[in-house]
Amino acid sequence: MSTNVFINLPVSDLATSKEFYTSFGWTLDPNFSNDDAGAVTISDTIYLMILGHHHWAQFTDKPVADTRTTSAVINALSVEDPAEIDTLVDRALAAGATEGKAQDLGFMRSRSFADPDGHNWEIMWMDPIARTGDWEAVQAKYGEQQPA
Numbered sequence: 001m002s003t004n005v006f007i008n009l010p011v012s013d014l015a016t017s018k019e020f021y022t023s024f025g026w027t028l029d030p031n032f033s034n035d036d037a038g039a040v041t042i043s044d045t046i047y048l049m050i051l052g053h054h055h056w057a058q059f060t061d062k063p064v065a066d067t068r069t070t071s072a073v074i075n076a077l078s079v080e081d082p083a084e085i086d087t088l089v090d091r092a093l094a095a096g097a098t099e100g101k102a103q104d105l106g107f108m109r110s111r112s113f114a115d116p117d118g119h120n121w122e123i124m125w126m127d128p129i130a131r132t133g134d135w136e137a138v139q140a141k142y143g144e145q146q147p148a
């Protein structure tokens with residue numbers, strides 16, 4: 001059985017967030033979306049739940065963090081091809097995201113963005129050789145760069 005991942009985010013303007021996340025190719029599931037929440041399908045196993053602040057409060061007693069000024073989580077998603085990084089991040093930027101830090105180590109590349117509420121996302125690719133942990137093979141292919 002595969003594990004599904006549900007990322008839950010509080011958002012200040014649900015309509016804006018629904019438009020933002022669907023504008024770059026993710027799909028809003030109308031069966032689990034209403035005036036309080038939006039269910040966004042990222043992949044077959046990854047889902048994003050965007051919740052208005054009043055709805056978010058039903059799940060926790062903690063106050064909603066101001067993610068425009070603080071950071072607690074970076075939601076990182078991998079892609080199969082490094083070109084997909086630019087495609088997705090450029091679409092997010094066109095939809096109103098703010099670009100964050102980029103990284104290019106050759107064997108691993110990423111770009112990041114913040115959504116309209118300041119939630120951080122990183123889109124990344126890693127060469128399958130690097131995933132094996134065989135750093136001699138990585139260095140042979142990319143040079144002396146080391147993993148962080």
